[in-house]
Amino acid sequence: MSSTINNNSRRNFLKVGAFAGGGLLLGFNWSTAEAAGTAVLNGTSVAAGGVEFNSYLSIAADGVITILSPNPEIGQNIKTSFPMIVAEELDADWSKIKVVQAALDNKKFERQLTGGSGAVPHSWKRLRNAGATARHLLVEAAANRLKVPASSLTTDKGMVIHAASGKKISYGDLAVDASKLPAPAEVKLKDRKDFKLIGKAVRNVDNKEILTGKPLYGLDVYREGMLIAMIQRPKAFGLKLKSVDTAAVKAMPGIVDVVTFNNNVAVVGKSTWQVKKAKDALKIEYEKDGNLESTSDHDRIFQELLNKPDATVRRKDGDVEAAFKNAAKVIKSEYQCPFLPHSPLEPMNFFAHVKEDSVELIGPTQTPDQARNAASKITGIPAEKITLELTRMGGAFGRRLMADFVSEAVEVSKLVKAPVKLMWTREDDLTGGYYRPAVRYRFEAALDTKGNLIGYKLRGVGMNTGNSTRENNFPSGAVDNLLIDSVEHKSPISTAPWRAPITNFLAFAEQSFLDEVAQAAGKDPVQFRLELLDKAKKAPVGDIKYDIDRMKGVINLAAEKAGWGKKKGVYQGFSVYFSHASYVAQVGEVALVKGKPVLKKVYAAGDCGQVVNLSGARQQVMGGIVDGIGHAMFGNLTFKEGAPQQNNFHNYRLIRLTEVPEVEVHFVDNGIDPTGLGEPALPPTGAAVANAIFKATKKRLRNQPFIEQEPFKGVS
Template sequence: MTKNNSRRDFLKSAALTSSGLILGFNWFGQEALAAEVVAGVSTEAGNTAFNAFLSIQTDGIVTIFSPNPEIGQGIKTAFPIIVAEELDVDWANVKVLQAPLDTKKFERQVAGGSGSIPHSWQRLRKAGATARQMLVEAAAKRWGVSASDCTTEKSFVIHTASGKKLGYGELATEAAKITPPTDVKLKDKKDFKLIGSTIKGVDNKAILTGKSLFGIDFHREGMVYSMIQRPPAFGLKLKSFDATAAKVSPGIIDVVSFKDKVAIVGKSTWEVKKARDLVKIEWEKANTLESSDDHNRIFKELLDGTKNEVRRKDGDIETAFKDAAKIVEAEYQCPFLPHNPMEPMNFFAHVREDGVELVGPTQTPQNAQNQTAKLLNIPAEKVTVELTRMGGGFGRRLGTDYVLEAAELSSIIKAPVKVMWTREDDMGGGSYRPAVRYRFRAALDKQGNLIGYSLRGAGINAGNPTRQDNFPAGAVPNLLIDSSEHKSAITTGPWRAPITNFLAFAEQSFIDEVATAAGKDAVQFRLELLEKAKTAPTGAIKYDIDRMKAVIELAAEKSGWGKKKKGVSLGFSVYFSHASYVAQVAEVVMKKGKPVLQKIYAAVDCGVVVNQSGARNQVMGGIIDGIGHAMYGNLTFKDGKPEQMNFNTFRLIKMNEIPAIEVTFVNNGIDPTGLGEPALPPTGGSVANAIFKATGKRLRNQPFIEQDDKMFESVS
């Protein structure tokens, strides 16, 4: 990206020529509004009263400006697929452009919560269908026939009786003169041609050929670079610093401090990195410097304590445990985890007298705009945000700390600056997945029925570490879920599938323990609980029983559950998150006396699948992420400082440790639900349950390899 790629130039690139059709559609509310023709020659897209655009040019090219940040979830491909489907356009004639932040024209410009497609589904379909109907009316008018006698296919309007046809580009100017319909008919889902097919990502070629797509690639003529030394431990603050040696280093322009940080500014990343090592800094204690041993003590106090917030209570839990024929108890724990996107944090900022320009990878551009405006005490409309593609985020780029660093530093040095983080900066000063522990108890009657269930969650900066209305809530007559929290100087934040990324493992592993204690099959035990939730529910049911039952049965069928496979142990797990349902079966075999994960079967209900390629990548990526962090990921602290600062000490999953993955989607025809996150939560449980079947050993602590490293020694 160069200086010419400004927001104004972006808008100019979308401007109309003397002819052509441009449609705007509203992103607000539950229903998409009727499209509006933007009249006039060379009308800039930004001048319309609507806030997202579909354009059809005279050459037949259809463009959609994608407002949501692209973080690898494939939204820049999925959005135009939806429009092209309803428009009946040839996919070869479709392109998509990344829109900048514009709070007047767009709603929910966010990459998070697996919500982009669910939010935009109807809006995008109606935009395409509206354009299609206007093109049909324009063709019918030219031919002097009824619009009902015309059809469309691959960018052509066709008169069925005569066989006449006209291309969309030929009709665009005439269509622009037609009043947009207020009501349009959408395709029956059984007639979809593009939606549900396999289409490669629109950025694939650019990525493979090394084009400048990512924030770390961004360059602006005249900008300077900066690296920042932040406190090396959580709980420290800046006391003093001596930058004498750094300031005389080659390429260094200045060294400044702000908010307990020291920023080195220079002409290149390498020069500022070398100079940063020369700055002598003295830190002092501001808060308690916590270590992992402290956290062990804190967790015990929280779990044993009495100051817990009740999240849900059904029935008489005390009596249920008093009268139980058998009680099952277990504790599960998970560590802090860094996000570790392959592209470290970076951002460009230019604070001028007339406004602020921000460019870079952010999952929440509007939040970046608002927080920058607040920081600099200026109106939000004076801050523009251009979005680059992101090399991963997993929730880390929902935060704005790295954006604000760039903005504040630019305001201090009075120059455009790009702030760069190293991997050590990213892992050492990032926002982590909270550390959480859970204490479970289950009460069984003489017939092995679950009559009581209690869950206590304790977290460090985790907020509510439970999801009190998730399964098995509603299926147990007596239930208690409560939680407590310890406030720490260690910063935490959303991590892919927040809370459920670990809670699902704990819950599904414990349910397996209970099924084993009851002498029942793990799959059948869950189905029985779902049947109780359906026929005799206790309290609110906030999950779809039939959808969960369907993925359970599908995963069991695909994996051959219940059919003995020689030397193969199966583990089951199912979870509901982000409005979607995923069931998994893990296959483990023993090699040289060690358990080896060889395959995962995944049954996924996310409603209509827009793009098979993107959807499968999301599911497989979530599963691999789930396996890797359950097996290997761990972040520990010593006196407030992370002990793992790079990949030489933080273990990631390796290519040869990735099993075969078989994904099957449920074809139930409902509108799309979330997909970027739901496949991760059930993974840890399916793997742990399979390993138990193979070895007889329960894995209750993540990472598994540190619970019993001898069990997982290499067998290659």
Template sequence: MTSIPKTSRRDFLKLAAAAGGGLVLGFHWESAEAKIMNVIHGGTVAGSDISFNSYLSISPDDVITIFSPNPELGQNIKTSFPMIVAEELDADWTKVHVQQAMLDTKKYERQVTGGSGAIPHSWERLRKAGATARYMLMEAAAKRWSVPASSLTAEHGVVYHKESGRKATYGELATDASAIAVPADVKLKDKKDFKLIGTAVRNVDSKQMITGKPLYGLDFYREGMLFAMLQRPPAFGTKIKSVDAAAAKAMPGIVDVVTFKNNVAVVGKSTWQVNKARKALKVEYEPDGAAALESTTDHDQIFKKLLDSSDPNVVSVKRKDGDADAAFKTAAKVITKEYQCPFLSHSPLEPMNFFAHVRPDGVELVGPSQTPDMARNETAKLLNIPPEQITLELTRLGGGFGRRLKADYVLEAAELSSLIKAPVKVIWTREDDMTGGSYRPAVRYRFSAALDAKGNLVGYKLRGVGINAGNCTREDNFPSGAVDNLQIESIEHKSPITTGAWRAPITNFLAFAEQAFIDEVAMAAGKDPVAFRLDLLAKAKTTPVGAIKYDIDRMKGVIDLVVEKSQWGKKKGVSQGFSVYFSHRSYVAQVAEIEMKKGKPVLEKIHAAADCGVVVNISGANQQVRGGVTDGLGHALFGSLTFKDGAAEQKNFNNYRLIRMKEVPAIDVHFVNNGIDPTGLGEPALPPTGGAVANALFKALGKRLYNQPFTKQEELKGVSLGERL
């Protein structure tokens, strides 16, 4: 499988025409109906304009090309989408090519990467598109050979009539197939008959990535374009007082220095020249006046105050079942604990960047975005032009983790291009990314549990305070529905520090806090932590309290699988910690294993059991789980971004700690094979990791962890965690 270079739709049609004929089949990602949009004969395109928004083409030389509309940032969507089409098509995978589509809201629905939702959204649409093309090819062969279509079979891009020994490739049949009426409906394969889906398939961009071919936004280059870097305020809550750009303007290669909004842009002929000149700027800042210069110590005080607040205008009750206050008054035992997490940088390998060319007749945007339609719409609003006058070409994203859901860096490029009247590419440095970016919100939670004399959980309270976090709880997640008396509350503190979605928003830390707390409650109840959760799930199934928004059987399924694979509770000399979580429609359970070696705890292995429905690409799915576990582990252990007077104290990887290769344990991945449609996998493996590791550390060291990062906590002070930890 290979990927053809990025081209426009017009170039794509020229490419197909040059192949000498064939079938171009368009399929709409919303309706999943395939229709003949253009028939190419002898190098000419016949028919009306293409009005659908994704295309499956089959050329006479048997090459199948598919446009993939969703942004690709490492979640393997650019490989998985065509796999689904090729499965129903019975295509020869070695002859399938995939091409990244440009933004086109008339043809595509949900051209977004976020929320682990791409495969769940497009699964049936893609299958129908492939099945429709296969039907038309089979009908064309039946008509050519004057035999019933039911007597034909297809495999690896070839149609067979076994009775007569005749066969024809899809390329040979493509032109004839263009004359076949498009069926109103098609029969999809039984999932047990899948041959490609569920196998290991190499990423379609692997060769280009390994050989350094242009793929990413940073790779994009246009002859004559300029480069720019922006000096942004060093602290949230400050504004520009004065700018002295004389020295910067005098440096080699510098074209202009422009001040706009609260930024100073240095524009020049190369990134090296621009970066050097930016350092020569003399910019004075002053307090904004409307925003406080907050520090991490301020946030600690804010958390304490709001967790104790009784103001109904401040506290938002998200769920209330029974009478939690009454349950706590009569409880035999009450457990209350608090958990806190810091701000985190997204730290994608590729810093923010975007190209913009604002012309009198329209705007061209090129670069990496998780939400290209939003980027275009915000650009249109900024420039006061219709969105239809803006084109946006997507490059591959060198990581995103939620940071590229925002369009601030796109708007910077568009506004700067409009001011300097030239094409320009804005590039952020790592320091820009870390100090002026959008962070995971800092949050503090207070959990309380009420147990009766038999150790049954009869009351449960959670109050969360988040800094620009919105609702920092997930009130309908487990154990909601399994506790008679439950109350979930959320409080938000508004801050000038910008925050946004960070991989598995909110649940990335909430899962650790919930799962660590449930373990502690289970211990107080004198019960095995896994058995304690299973008892709660059984109660939710037999006598549910309020709405159940999670699938009890699916959660139990991953628990049972990870218990089996990890041999839970049966290993000697191994401290095991358990965690299970539901997020983004999927379920993941984990068991972390720590062994004491020469008096030091070493994290040897993490077992993960995932239920994401049908696994499209087992290779990609394995990497998604391993990547999620590693990401969750690294940030739970080390990640921390702190502020002093509104300024980030960590500016690069010299003092913002990421996990290292030698610290990653063995990760054992298993999938529940329940045959349901895919439910997403980009984020669900991350949330359970912190809880599993924290619970294993407690068993190994007898110390509970309540805050992240773990390695900076008093509970582990003086404890050597071993090479892997």
């Protein structure tokens, strides 16, 4: 179904004019603020017409179409998806589309960050509107030139076509004429049935550069006169710097300086290897500065807080006490997960050059505005005098939402008065960073004599989580009597969002526990969930924040594609979850090999609305599933007196290539606008696997990593 966009009321599209050398530059804003300014595209300055806008579509005289993409690229595919959306409405020739990464500019851009699986949902209509408005202007320009009604013209692959005469004019030839026309008040968007590009599999626009090793990443940044810096941070959470002997290190080859700040010791020199050797030779003494927690302490802390009489109530429906008092059967279980590092392939790094009255920043960050503000605070230089260029990121998973590594680069550059590229080692990444918080959940379910779920309790205890629950997610709204509360422990171990924050483990715990309840009720796990959803639709309890039909849709699709309950020789486990406005259901298939469970296949059904790039979407789901399997099976960061006990991949276990099962991905085509996809496939994975393992072995996995539990104990 097509739709109409009003440009005047939404202010989403602003025609800027012709740029030097010929062509049409079109800006579309993401806010309604107005301000005088200048738009710059590839070094060409263009009068901005006195209106603030933040992303650009340009058509050059040679027909090349460029979109300036503001959001950081961490592998979520926006550098491909953004131009695809524009090209679709524009009817452009995809071979002549290119995308350019924008630098930080919060006068022109809104939401210039990457997190929460929100880039494409946020930009979907704005990008479509830009393409459709450009197409309208090009058609009008062609109509004027050919002296025919615009309604008699069509477009295809960068050409305006007059079928009656057989004449065709390229977009490049029309660009200057189009730039002189007024932008329309309204534009009509394509009907989904007419999409030629959206929904198809398209290669990532950076593939060639990635595969041929072209400079794209923060570690590739180079500036003349640049120094390399590495930092020794306190080796345990709860320690502070007491003293450091720098004399011997300063005398080592290639070392320019050794500086201290904020409990850190930075070694600065001319080459990576020289600096690494010098850093390893540092003689530092630390002293205690707070609690030195060990993993062995956490079991006690969790139990004390789980049994705490008071907690923060997140949601309460009905009479929970009465439901449990009158229950025919009560099921009670606890689930626990450890701290986890983010482990991106590219360790933290950033370039900073602090000058007298300005700062130049370059590197991989999910939150460039936060990074710039941190630099401003450190240097006292106003944010408007700080430039920040974004590089592609070699993974992030939430770690690069933080600005600590940017602040470190700025601090060092300021102290040594030189341009500096700060580099973390893998050991730094695992031992001195931010982690997924450890969490423990206690679940209780009350069943009546017919096996109906009449009561539900969940208490979450998190380490620096704020709220370790998602109180409005399923099965809330489907149970008459429900209590969800949480308790917080403030740990000195630093934590940060980790791919699909909170739900990355909560989904495993909730969906595994629902399988326990279904078993106790004597019901099929899939039917048990569907019955609860039917109840929520017919007689909802309180507010329901999820879409019941969308959740049922992925449940039914996953069960159908996996042949749920119809296969022999494999054991199946089911899971479904809602996060970031999307729904994913999964079926894990396990076979017994020499008495041990082996994961053979995972079926996934996703509902993320309109799929933009089928190739990218499949990869997002497959990557999320592999990530979910690997961390559920193997991931475990432990502490002894505040010090991480795993410091590299020789003792921090990741999933291996031979352990990756076949993954089959399907999408629900429901015609709605895109919702999130970077994170939603990970949360349901652990439970789909664990529930299948239970079917095969009758061993219920309640703690992660699985490798340390039966039936896997002793497996390397």
